[in-house]
Amino acid sequence: MSTTNPAIIETRELVRDFKKLRAVDRMTFTIEAGEAVGYIGANGAGKSTTIKMLTGILKPTSGLVRTCGLDPMSRRIEVARRVGVVFGQRSQLWWDLPLRDSFEILAAIHRLQPERATARTAALVEQLEMGPQLGTPVRSLSLGQRMRAEIAAALLHSPELLVLDEPTIGLDVLSKQRLREFLVAERRERGTTLLLTTHDMGDIERLCDRVLVVDRGRLAFDGTLTGLAGTVGARRLLVLDLAVPTPALVDVPGTQLVDSESDGLRQRLAFDAETTTAAAVLAHVSGRAEVRDLTIEEPDIEDVVRRLYAASGRA
Numbered sequence: 001m002s003t004t005n006p007a008i009i010e011t012r013e014l015v016r017d018f019k020k021l022r023a024v025d026r027m028t029f030t031i032e033a034g035e036a037v038g039y040i041g042a043n044g045a046g047k048s049t050t051i052k053m054l055t056g057i058l059k060p061t062s063g064l065v066r067t068c069g070l071d072p073m074s075r076r077i078e079v080a081r082r083v084g085v086v087f088g089q090r091s092q093l094w095w096d097l098p099l100r101d102s103f104e105i106l107a108a109i110h111r112l113q114p115e116r117a118t119a120r121t122a123a124l125v126e127q128l129e130m131g132p133q134l135g136t137p138v139r140s141l142s143l144g145q146r147m148r149a150e151i152a153a154a155l156l157h158s159p160e161l162l163v164l165d166e167p168t169i170g171l172d173v174l175s176k177q178r179l180r181e182f183l184v185a186e187r188r189e190r191g192t193t194l195l196l197t198t199h200d201m202g203d204i205e206r207l208c209d210r211v212l213v214v215d216r217g218r219l220a221f222d223g224t225l226t227g228l229a230g231t232v233g234a235r236r237l238l239v240l241d242l243a244v245p246t247p248a249l250v251d252v253p254g255t256q257l258v259d260s261e262s263d264g265l266r267q268r269l270a271f272d273a274e275t276t277t278a279a280a281v282l283a284h285v286s287g288r289a290e291v292r293d294l295t296i297e298e299p300d301i302e303d304v305v306r307r308l309y310a311a312s313g314r315a
C-alpha cells in the first residue's frame with residue numbers, strides 16, 4: 001500500500017456531455033498538494049464544466065474524478081469541508097446582511113469551533129483589510145471588497161484546496177494586486193493548493209507555477225508559463241508615447257513594431273521577455289526620441305491560447 005498522500009485532484013479520461021456537445025473530452029491530469037495551477041482556455045472551452053465536476057456540482061458522463069482523494073458526487077459534504085470555491089460571478093454571501101453575519105453563518109455551516117472561527121475570521125479580516133466593512137451589507141460593498149470577502153468566506157474553514165473562477169475579473173489594478181498578494185501569502189503560509197481559471201495573464205504570472213490549457217474540452221498544454229510562452233512565443237507589448245513625431249521604430253533589437261500612430265507619437269513594440277527587457281528597449285529608444293510615457297501590456301491570454309491552438313493545427 002502506498003503511504004504517500006493522494007493527489008489533491010486527479011482526473012482520468014474525464015468526460016462530460018451536454019446532449020450532443022462534448023464539453024469535457026477525456027481529460028486526464030493530476031494536481032498535487034501545494035501546487036498553484038492556472039486553468040485557461042477560450043470561452044466555452046470547458047473550464048467551468050471541469051470545475052463543477054471537481055467540486056461535485058456536476059456529474060461526469062464518464063471517467064474518473066477524485067478531489068482530496070474522494071469522489072466529489074458521492075462525498076459532496078466531505079469535499080465541501082476540504083475545498084473552498086469562489087465563482088467570480090456568483091456570491092456565497094448574504095446580500096442584505098452585514099458582512100460579519102455571513103462569516104458567522106458560514107462558520108456555523110462548517111461547524112467550526114467558536115474560538116477557531118473567531119481567530120480565523122479575525123486573521124482573514126486583517127490580512128484582507130476588511131475590518132471597516134464588517135458592518136456593511138454585502139450589497140453595498142465595492143466589487144474589490146466583495147471579492148476579498150468572497151475569498152475570506154471560502155477560506156474560513158481552512159480548506160486544503162481553493163478553487164477560484166475568474167477571481168480578479170473587473171477589478172482595478174490595485175485591487176488585483178492586493179488580492180494576488182494575499183493569495184501568494186496564503187499559499188506560502190498554509191500550503192493551500194490553488195486552482196484558478198482566468199483570462200488575465202497577470203494572475204497566472206503572479207500566482208501559478210503550472211498552467212493547464214483546455215481546448216474544446218481537451219487538454220492542449222500542461223506545463224510552466226515559461227514553457228507555454230516558449231511554445232507560442234508570448235510577447236509583451238511596450239507602448240511608448242514620444243515627445244515628437246518619430247519615424248517608425250522598426251529596428252530596435254529584440255522587438256517587433258506592432259503599430260505606430262499619430263506620426264509616430266505613439267508606437268507599440270512587442271518584445272519577448274526571454275530575449276530582452278523593457279529597460280533595454282527603453283534605453284535604446286531613449287537614444288532616438290524623448291519618451292514621455294510608457295506602459296507595458298502583458299500578453300493577452302486569449303492571444304496565447306489562439307496561438308497555441310494554431311500551433312497545434314486546431315485553430
Ligand SMILES: Nc1ncnc2c1ncn2[C@@H]1O[C@H](COP(=O)(O)OP(=O)(O)OP(=O)(O)O)[C@@H](O)[C@H]1O
Nearest residue numbers: 018021022023041042043044045046047048049050
Ligand atoms: N448546462 C449546460 N447545458 C448545455 N451546454 C452547456 C452547459 N454548460 C456548459 N455548456 C456548454 O459546454 C461548453 C463548455 O462550457 P464551459 O462553461 O465549461 O466553458 P468555459 O471554458 O468555462 O467558458 P467561459 O470562459 O466562457 O466561462 C460550452 O459550449 C457551453 O455552451
